[in-house]
Amino acid sequence: MDLCTLIERNAAYAPEKAAIHFEGQTLSYADFNRRIERVSRALEGQLGVERGDRIAILSLNRPDYLALLYACARLGAILVPLNWRLAAAEQLFILSDSGAKVLVLEQSFDAVLPLLTRQLPDTSLVGLDFAPLGGSKLDDLLDEDGRDGRNPRADLTCPLLIVYTSGTTGRPKGAVLRQEALLWNGVMSQHMHDLTSADHALTVLPLFHVGGLNIQTTPSLHHGATVTIQSRFTPEATFDSFERDRPTLAALVPAMMQALTNHPRWESTDLSALKAICTGSTMVPQHLVERFVMRGVPVLQVYGSTETCPIAVYTKLGGDLVPEGSSGLPGLCCEAAIIDGSGSNLPPGTPGEIAVRGPNVFYEYWGNQRATREALSNGWYRTGDIGRRDADGYFWVHDRKKNLIISGGENIYPAEVERVLMGHPDVAECAVVGRPDPRWEEVPIAYVIRRPGAQIEAEGLMAHVQSQLARFKAPREIIFTQELPKTALGKVQHFMLKEVGTRSGPNGDSN
Structure with missing residues (x-):
């Protein structure tokens, strides 16, 4: 079994169920599963992708972003999402450091190509919406050559993502997440959101972040729910989607919450379909939480990082009243602790470093054993964040990582x-x-x-x-x-x- 098996099962149970809405088009679970199969066959047959190979993607949000993720799962390959806000030199470093065999990109981000062709000429190029010079358009690679598009040695222990985070040494580090990390992260998302196949998640966070990819998007697909994807966040498009698509869930960072609540349409837009929004990534101002609550929308908080896939600590929909300012309790499938410099647990109320352990935690930093040893100890990931917990186990995050x-x-x-x-x-x-x-x-x-x-x-x-x-x-x-x-x-x-x-x-x- 690999992670794509979940998509196949949902396609078998409910083939006509809407999996993804995007720009007026709908992919059913059967359509999405077929697309994944064809993409995996193209990667294997046309580009020679094998187990362990890295496939980079530089794109705004779109369905093929997710098709590539699950195609990599079928093949035992690894997806490397590139932040499209980075400079071309930064993107080139990630491509080089990860040893990407293939770069899949949108034409609007082709500024990286001159550098890439000079410095990494062996990287194959695939365009999502164009045929790059010396490469191919993805749709032109799709054929029905009879290949299975699946590696029999691919399973849930295989690395699936390398997500780069800016490092305290001045160079990004690639956090390696196994397929099983996304599986258990999805279980915790289901618990957090009371997620069912009847839900409908709106994805506006960029999929190059684990937040956009894994807080609601992949968990929704694993549980047979529907996902509406926006290529990128704008308040107008988000309000339109609230009214047209009637999503039940959305994940928003505080800056997005503020942009929405300051918009002229905030008071008039119908939000009644939303059963909750989820937020995190930084300290969440209480006044933003209260603005949504006053509109009848509960606000769930999640604490985590790239290295935790990201769900680690959260508040639960329908759970007990959470103390104000708390990020919640440790997730259903992981542990969290407050430790001192030696790694010993600190008593309730005492500030210390937040540590997380569980199957959702990253496996290693790609090619960086020293950084891996510094971050991981006996399965515990030392986040570098400072927080405290109370006697009931609720966590508060005081400060982000040093200087972040x-x-x-x-x-x-x-x-x-x-x-x-x-x-x-x-x-x-x-x-x-x-x-x-x-x-x-x-x-x-x-x-x-x-x-x-x-x-x-x-x-x-x-x-x-x-x-x-x-x-x-x-x-x-x-x-x-x-x-x-x-x-x-x-x-x-x-x-x-x-x-x-x-x-x-x-x-x-x-x-």
Whole structure:
């Protein structure tokens, strides 16, 4: 059995049941299952994909994103989702680090192709909506050549996803999730949402995130429910879907919740079909929760990360009244604990590091044994997040990972931005921290020490960063300073800079 078996079973039980709605088209479970079979045959027969090979995808949300996922499950191959908001150089690093055999992409993201063909010429190219130079369009590869499109050695222990997260060392790390992680994650989603085949999930989060892929989307398909996919989030399209498609569930990050509640259609749109929305990825302001509750929509909270697939701690639909601000209880199929530096459990009420253990937890960081050893101990994943639990087992998350900036639901690691800033010849030292922002929760700002005699200004440094990193990672403000607060060991004390906030840096001038 592999993960695709769940789709096949649903196609057998209810072949005409709607599996996916997308841009006015509907795929039944029978249609979706046939598409998966044809894609897997094309990968195997036309591109030589075998068990363990990596297939990268660079695309907005669309049904073939999911067809590729389950085709990889049939073959024992591994899907590598690429964040389309990243710069081409960042995407190229992931393609190289993962050793992707095939890149499947939309034409709108073909900016990566010149770099790819020069530096990774052996990577096969497949277009979802075009035929890339030197490659093929996916539909042109689909045939009925009699192949099974299934590897008999593929099962639930096979890796299925490598999802890259920005690393504290300044380079992304690829978290490897096995097929069984998605299976057990789906069981917890079912428990969390009281999910049945009668449900209808609206997917607006990007599928390159485990949140968009696995909080509701794949669990809904595993349980025979219906999924409506939006290519990307916009308030107008979401309101239209609430009224037209009548979804019962949706997953939204706080920035999306705020965009909806601030929209002119918020009060007039019929939300009566929604039995709940789910949110997470950062601390959720209580006023946003209350806005949905006042419209009669319960708000469920989920805590987790890429490494936990992501469901780990959550509040349950129909469960007991949850203490305000709590992220809930450990999931049905995993454990969570608050530990100290030595890994020992801490008593209720004592802040410490959140650790998670269970079949949903990632297997390793791709090609990075050191990082894997640092993160995993006796099956426990040390999240680096600080929280506490009460005597009843409810968890509170106090702080995200050290120095992590979450802007509009996207993770920004200062070390990555600092690495690019330090690559500029006029920068002697720098530090990047988050500043509160009314729209995005946080935005990055940078404190910079110029090299002696350097005349670089803020605009030039911002352009330098944007040439190598996604725009959302670029500092919103550059603050030039003469010194940075440091420990006795010379490490920059980011927390002191965060306290400075929008004021000028120590002994510095703001730009």
